[in-house]
Amino acid sequence: MSKFRKDDKKELPPISTASLPDIVFMLLFFFMVSTTMREVTLKVKIHTPEATELSKLEKKSLVSYIYVGTPLPAYQRVFGSEPRIQLNDQFAKVSDIPDFITAEREARDEAEVPFMVTSLKVDQYTKMGIVSDIKQELRKISALHINYSARQKTKR
Amino acid sequence: MARKIPEIPSASLADIAFMLLIFFLVTTTMDVDSGLERKLPPMPPEEQQDTPPIKERNVFIVLVNARNQLLVEGELTNVDDLREKAKEFMANPNDDPKLPEKTMKNVDFFGNVEVTKGVISLQNDVGTQYGTYIAVQNELVGAINDLRNELAKSKFGKPFESLDKDQQDAIKEIYPSRISEAEPKKVGGK
Numbered sequence: 001m002s003k004f005r006k007d008d009k010k011e012l013p014p015i016s017t018a019s020l021p022d023i024v025f026m027l028l029f030f031f032m033v034s035t036t037m038r039e040v041t042l043k044v045k046i047h048t049p050e051a052t053e054l055s056k057l058e059k060k061s062l063v064s065y066i067y068v069g070t071p072l073p074a075y076q077r078v079f080g081s082e083p084r085i086q087l088n089d090q091f092a093k094v095s096d097i098p099d100f101i102t103a104e105r106e107a108r109d110e111a112e113v114p115f116m117v118t119s120l121k122v123d124q125y126t127k128m129g130i131v132s133d134i135k136q137e138l139r140k141i142s143a144l145h146i147n148y149s150a151r152q153k154t155k156r
Numbered sequence: 157m158a159r160k161i162p163e164i165p166s167a168s169l170a171d172i173a174f175m176l177l178i179f180f181l182v183t184t185t186m187d188v189d190s191g192l193e194r195k196l197p198p199m200p201p202e203e204q205q206d207t208p209p210i211k212e213r214n215v216f217i218v219l220v221n222a223r224n225q226l227l228v229e230g231e232l233t234n235v236d237d238l239r240e241k242a243k244e245f246m247a248n249p250n251d252d253p254k255l256p257e258k259t260m261k262n263v264d265f266f267g268n269v270e271v272t273k274g275v276i277s278l279q280n281d282v283g284t285q286y287g288t289y290i291a292v293q294n295e296l297v298g299a300i301n302d303l304r305n306e307l308a309k310s311k312f313g314k315p316f317e318s319l320d321k322d323q324q325d326a327i328k329e330i331y332p333s334r335i336s337e338a339e340p341k342k343v344g345g346k
Contacts, residue, residue, distance in 0.1 A: 017170070020170045021166070021169040021170045021173050024170055024173040024174055024177055025173050027177055028173055028176050028177045028180065031177065031180035031181060031184055032180055034184065035180055035183060035184045048191075049286065049287040049290040049291065050291075051191075051192055051290055051291070051293075051294040052294060052298060053192060053294055053297045053298045053301055054190040054191060054192065055190065055191070055192075055193045056189070056190045057189040057190065057191070060189070063189070117193075119189065119191065120191075122286050123286065124285065124286055124287030124290070125285055125286070125287065126285070126286040127282065127283050127284065127285065127286070128280050128281065128282060128283070128284040128285070128286060128289055128340055129282035129283065129340065131286055131289070132282070132339070132340045135196060138196060139196050139197070139198065139199050140199055142198060142199070143196075144195055144196040144197075144198060145193075145195060145196075146193075146194055146195075146196060147189075147191040147192065147193050147194070148191050148192040148194065148290055148293070149189060149190075149191040150190070150191045150192055150290055150294075151190075152190070
């Protein structure tokens, strides 16, 4: 009768979940695009040193990694506890580096080879002897652009 | 009359998408790799020509031994003081006769300016720890970056990074990044 009667029966309609998959897909695509899968399983323990003057590695596809550190406990029985070099998924010697760099170069487009960067991920307690040997090998094969991997130093 | 095909229920679509989403969330590594960028010198040609001798005042000698101690220009130095010393060496503000010489050079934007002839020489022992080596490299690169930044701010009023390429190149000419690394010595044992 009255114009202002209370409409008890009318409930709040349930929120439509029809768009939920779309939202989730949007998130999914974001993560799929931004993901970089871990390609190698590290067999050496690496705690990179801290530094302040860092520059980012621009093109990930052009970077080849050389890991140096003490082998993980599971591998120490075979490979000892002295720092070792890891290339791709296996332990390597210094003399394997030219082959590794050549293989990395062949996997890339020829035009991109001059822009390739070698990233050295080295544990901070490694002695310089092994690092110098690696640098000499890189010089011999003219992979001159290198990047010493380091973490951002927290400001004190 | 053809029978109507029942619609595929799409209620589980969200669940499937969620499963994929969680998989990618877990496997994602968002960290950006960063590090100190350096250029190695090319291998010297076979018939080694004698490099022209560099005057002693133009060389800033940094030695690191197997115990991770620093000898800078003949003085035992802490890593924290290295940056100031390197900056003083490269800038030589008071034309100290002990610090490097300068030559007049014509640089874009600046006209004729004095450019230092200084070279930083870094030599480490085979037994030096990599962490120390990086700390020293970091300070030396930082010293040059600081000088470039100061110059950029006084000339263009902007930090070095936000200048355009020509301006950056001009500043790089005034403060070149000349860090030479000698072959490591083998003194301190293993």
